[in-house]
Amino acid sequence: MRARLLRFGPDALGKAGVVGSGRLYAAVAAGGFRRYATYRAATLAGVFTNTVFGVILAYTYIALWDERPHLGGYDQSQALTYVWLGQALLTTMCVMGTGFEEELIERIRTGDIAIDLYRPADLQLWWLAQDLGRALFQLLGRGLIPFVLGAWLFDLSLPASPLTWLAFLVAVALGVLVSYSFRFLVALAAFWLMDGAGITQMAWLAGVFCSGMVLPLNVFPGVLGEVVRALPWAALIQAPADVLMGEADLLGTFAFQAGWAVALLGAGRLLQVVATRRVVVQGG
Amino acid sequence: MDSHSHSHSQVDGSFDESHDSFSNNSFNESFIELDGVEKVFDVRKKTGFMRSERREVRAVDSISFRVARGEMVGYIGPNGAGKSTTIKMLTGILTPSGGRLRVAGIDPSRERTRLARRIGVVFGQRTTLWWDLPLIDSYKLMHRMYRIPDARYRENLDRCVELLELADLLDVPVRQLSLGQRMRGDIAAALLHDPEVLYLDEPTIGLDVISKARVREFLRDLNAERGTTVLLTTHDLQDIEQLCSRVMVIDHGRLMYDGPLTGLHEVGDSERTLVVDLERELPPVEVPSARVVRVEGPRQWLAFPASESAAPLVARIAAEYPLVDLSVREPDIEAVIAKMLHSMRDTPKPPPEQAERSGRAAS
Numbered sequence: 240m241r242a243r244l245l246r247f248g249p250d251a252l253g254k255a256g257v258v259g260s261g262r263l264y265a266a267v268a269a270g271g272f273r274r275y276a277t278y279r280a281a282t283l284a285g286v287f288t289n290t291v292f293g294v295i296l297a298y299t300y301i302a303l304w305d306e307r308p309h310l311g312g313y314d315q316s317q318a319l320t321y322v323w324l325g326q327a328l329l330t331t332m333c334v335m336g337t338g339f340e341e342e343l344i345e346r347i348r349t350g351d352i353a354i355d356l357y358r359p360a361d362l363q364l365w366w367l368a369q370d371l372g373r374a375l376f377q378l379l380g381r382g383l384i385p386f387v388l389g390a391w392l393f394d395l396s397l398p399a400s401p402l403t404w405l406a407f408l409v410a411v412a413l414g415v416l417v418s419y420s421f422r423f424l425v426a427l428a429a430f431w432l433m434d435g436a437g438i439t440q441m442a443w444l445a446g447v448f449c450s451g452m453v454l455p456l457n458v459f460p461g462v463l464g465e466v467v468r469a470l471p472w473a474a475l476i477q478a479p480a481d482v483l484m485g486e487a488d489l490l491g492t493f494a495f496q497a498g499w500a501v502a503l504l505g506a507g508r509l510l511q512v513v514a515t516r517r518v519v520v521q522g523g
Numbered sequence: 524m525d526s527h528s529h530s531h532s533q534v535d536g537s538f539d540e541s542h543d544s545f546s547n548n549s550f551n552e553s554f555i556e557l558d559g560v561e562k563v564f565d566v567r568k569k570t571g572f573m574r575s576e577r578r579e580v581r582a583v584d585s586i587s588f589r590v591a592r593g594e595m596v597g598y599i600g601p602n603g604a605g606k607s608t609t610i611k612m613l614t615g616i617l618t619p620s621g622g623r624l625r626v627a628g629i630d631p632s633r634e635r636t637r638l639a640r641r642i643g644v645v646f647g648q649r650t651t652l653w654w655d656l657p658l659i660d661s662y663k664l665m666h667r668m669y670r671i672p673d674a675r676y677r678e679n680l681d682r683c684v685e686l687l688e689l690a691d692l693l694d695v696p697v698r699q700l701s702l703g704q705r706m707r708g709d710i711a712a713a714l715l716h717d718p719e720v721l722y723l724d725e726p727t728i729g730l731d732v733i734s735k736a737r738v739r740e741f742l743r744d745l746n747a748e749r750g751t752t753v754l755l756t757t758h759d760l761q762d763i764e765q766l767c768s769r770v771m772v773i774d775h776g777r778l779m780y781d782g783p784l785t786g787l788h789e790v791g792d793s794e795r796t797l798v799v800d801l802e803r804e805l806p807p808v809e810v811p812s813a814r815v816v817r818v819e820g821p822r823q824w825l826a827f828p829a830s831e832s833a834a835p836l837v838a839r840i841a842a843e844y845p846l847v848d849l850s851v852r853e854p855d856i857e858a859v860i861a862k863m864l865h866s867m868r869d870t871p872k873p874p875p876e877q878a879e880r881s882g883r884a885a886s
């Protein structure tokens with residue numbers, strides 16, 4: 240069991256194996272990027288939606304912060320930065336689903352998963368690579384424009400130091416990793432559930448509520464606030480936002496995100512071993 | 524479990540060295556070996572609130588056969604006979620419940636990834652291709668996934684593109700391909716890494732006549748030129764007729780027949796149909812070795828033994844009747860198998876062991 244868990248990909252041992260695997264997963268990631276890039280109309284519509292929602296949320300926040308200045312420890316400009324960051328990262332982090340998980344669930348349901356298992360590639364790494372490609376596209380294709388527009392229309396508090404921006408990108412990357420590992424778990428649940436739709440809807444609801452896409456998690460009161468800030472969804476938008484606005488202890492935030500990523504990836508790996516066993520013995 | 528995974532990773536590590544020695548193995552004359560292979564599924568059926576009933580489905584029931592390197596074998600049987608289950612066990616994505624199974628000396632379910640580099644699989648109703656991306660992107664992935672040397676990859680791709688007429692399709696997203704185009708694309712994807720054996724599960728299902736012909740021709744060339752071992756399941760008797768010198772029939776998970784197709788025709792005593800259009804309405808045509816089974820205006824349907832040539836029959840009718848047009852309909856595979864199984868059941872049923880042996884004796 241231990242040996243299996245540590246084995247990433249078929250030929251993890253050996254330098255040639257690592258290089259070969261690297262090239263494969265790089266190709267998969269590039270494919271993931273291009274897949275989403277082919278849907279130009281959808282991307283354009285998404286950019287429009289994110290911008291409109293950003294404007295609506297921004298005016299709501301302005302009204303709210305006029306009433307309650309320094310709500311959650313943010314000043315108004317920081318609150319607006321949070322709004323536009325949320326819009327920029329929404330699809331990158333797949334807060335509302337519609338990532339690879341629906342496809343994977345469908346493959347499990349129809350039995351196409353048998354093909355995936357038969358290939359000499361690791362399921363979790365394969366989809367991870369593809370999801371990283373997708374996230375990169377959505378960060379650039381869907382996130383960038385609304386954010387730039389937001390910064391142009393409103394007074395945002397953005398850092399001057401390129402190092403802070405770099406740290407922000409690290410936090411985004413870790414956030415994507417957490418988002419992926421969680422959705423991988425959700426998708427694998429389809430092996431045991433008759434209907435994957437139920438669990439994706441629950442994951443979607445939890446994401447909308449706990450990621451802070453509606454209100455910053457700082458604003459959540461008391462114990463509820465402490466709980467949501469400790470859950471993995473806090474790694475998606477709240478963590479990168481705090482890093483960007485200099486509100487976070489860098490190492491602590493990275494450790495929080497990485498901790499969740501490792502835990503969820505580990506759980507995903509375990510579930511994958513069990514699921515593979517089930518497919519191989521029970522035929523799905 | 525521990526020892527299993529251990530051997531697994533060990534084997535992966537030494538893959539490069541073991542590969543050549545395996546290919547040259549002379550003791551492995553039969554490439555695929557099954558000895559009493561079984562697959563039993565546990566099926567749980569809900570019988571009420573919080574209550575379920577467990578039932579065993581014997582999808583494959585003690586099947587034994589051998590396939591030599593370079594053979595091209597048809598694997599047929601009614602729906603639910605256990606064909607796909609057998610193929611899944613051969614690829615290693617399903618573990619047998621019993622018996623012994625070896626492909627190229629390897630136990631597929633224990634060393635699935637290692638074997639994957641040496642076999643190709645096409646599941647007719649599923650696709651390995653990337654749905655949203657141009658066909659060529661899926662091939663580039665295969666290139667990386669199977670670590671195909673660059674020159675080899677280019678050579679194989681060129682060959683497949685030429686023979687399967689894929690040149691115009693390479694830049695087309697897979698979702699825009701027709702079923703026949705997609706199938707050709709899938710077959711190419713399964714062959715880029717030079718597999719020693721190709722398993723095809725219903726490769727011609729739903730294809731138009733032209734695509735079917737192209738796929739068949741390609742498979743025939745592949746087998747003849749590269750010596751690739753081919754095992755295919757199909758519902759199309761013509762696939763078997765045109766491709767396979769040997770056919771295996773399974774029913775309810777058991778091997779009922781193993782031998783040449785002609786033998787199957789005889790065992791099944793099946794009939795082909797000659798459809799003739801005469802100049803005008805006439806009484807049923809009278810010729811020896813054929814009987815009229817249907818008359819509709821000037822058109823008549825004649826049944827004749829499938830093992831006999833249609834040529835003398837046609838010549839005779841053309842000489843004696845005002846013939847305008849004709850066509851020959853092959854018996855469909857279901858009819859052939861049904862007849863064969865029926866005639867086997869009529870005779871006192873031999874125990875399964877014997878049925879198998881007598882089947883094999885025919886080959």
Ligand SMILES: Nc1ncnc2c1ncn2[C@@H]1O[C@H](COP(=O)(O)OP(=O)(O)O)[C@@H](O)[C@H]1O
Binds near residue numbers: 602607
């Ligand atoms: N994963 C599975 N779980 C339970 N029963 C299965 C499973 N796969 C196949 N079966 C059953 O096994 C039998 C053989 O199926 P299959 O191999 O798909 O037949 P074929 O390909 O010849 O049509 C059928 O009765 C089918 O219902």
Ligand SMILES: [Mg+2]
Binds near residue numbers: 724
């Ligand atoms: Mg089948």
